[in-house]
Amino acid sequence: MASKTIEDVLFPGIDVRVEGVSDSSGILVVGAVSTARPGRCPNCRKEARRVHSTYQRSLDERPLGLCRVVVRLRVRRYFCDRGSCSRATFVEHVPGLSARYRRSSTGLVGWLRSIAIELGGRPAARLCRRLRLAAGRTRLLRLLTAPTVPDRAPRVLGVDEFAFRKGCTYGTVLVDVEAGRVVDVLPGRTSETFAAWLKEHPGAETVCRDRASSWPASPWP
Numbered sequence: 001m002a003s004k005t006i007e008d009v010l011f012p013g014i015d016v017r018v019e020g021v022s023d024s025s026g027i028l029v030v031g032a033v034s035t036a037r038p039g040r041c042p043n044c045r046k047e048a049r050r051v052h053s054t055y056q057r058s059l060d061e062r063p064l065g066l067c068r069v070v071v072r073l074r075v076r077r078y079f080c081d082r083g084s085c086s087r088a089t090f091v092e093h094v095p096g097l098s099a100r101y102r103r104s105s106t107g108l109v110g111w112l113r114s115i116a117i118e119l120g121g122r123p124a125a126r127l128c129r130r131l132r133l134a135a136g137r138t139r140l141l142r143l144l145t146a147p148t149v150p151d152r153a154p155r156v157l158g159v160d161e162f163a164f165r166k167g168c169t170y171g172t173v174l175v176d177v178e179a180g181r182v183v184d185v186l187p188g189r190t191s192e193t194f195a196a197w198l199k200e201h202p203g204a205e206t207v208c209r210d211r212a213s214s215w216p217a218s219p220w221p
């Protein structure tokens with residue numbers, strides 16, 4: 001049987017090399033360095049050639065056993081050499097691990113988003129506390145906001161409602177079931193709002209609702 005490296009276990013398929021693992025007051029600190037190809041400038045998409053500097057980012061990662069895990073990831077800042085580009089430098093991201101403006105790993109954000117979709121605000125925050133995942137209610141709800149809403153609905157569209165606060169404000173989460181990601185978040189939970197959304201975003205072949213709700217069973221517009 002081929003032996004596995006620590007990278008295979010902790011970061012499968014991700015371009016990093018683990019430089020060390022240490023314990024800091026019960027937190028497992030994994031030192032890692034990016035081995036990804038030079039990144040592309042987020043403005044002009046030109047591939048970088050010159051390294052400006054390196055620095056260390058701290059990313060909360062999914063826990064291992066009873067330990068919280070923090071990845072200290074060394075990433076590179078690159079020059080953008082395209083003269084016409086307004087951006088002088090940019091920081092690389094490691095696909096599958098780090099993303100712009102995020103202090104948590106991509107894997108942890110995926111977990112938190114799934115928990116928020118399933119449970120909504122307060123119950124999600126309670127479960128996260130029990131699982132030792134650092135995420136409050138506000139942060140979980142913010143994760144439900146989709147970055148860009150596609151023009152067309154996904155083929156299989158999941159519809160679920162959640163409460164911002166019990167008995168108070170409701171919202172509706174629309175999910176691309178096949179891709180497993182949030183597509184949009186609608187205010188309220190009336191079928192009119194959803195019908196209007198479907199009219200503006202055609203393409204859904206199947207609509208599934210996970211939990212009992214105020215939606216009529218049929219017909220869908």
Ligand SMILES: [Zn+2]
Pocket residue numbers: 041042043044045046080081082085086087
């Ligand atoms: Zn550029």
